[in-house]
Amino acid sequence: MNDFTxxxxxxxxxxxxxxxxxxxxxxxxxxx
Numbered sequence: 001m002n003d004f005t006x007x008x009x010x011x012x013x014x015x016x017x018x019x020x021x022x023x024x025x026x027x028x029x030x031x032x
Contacts, residue, residue: 004025007021008021
């Protein structure tokens, strides 16, 4: 399982992580 899938699975059970996860993914998308 890659990091995104693992983080996303954790976020599903921990709503507080969702915003951090999305912010991190958006920053990576912009930087790439």
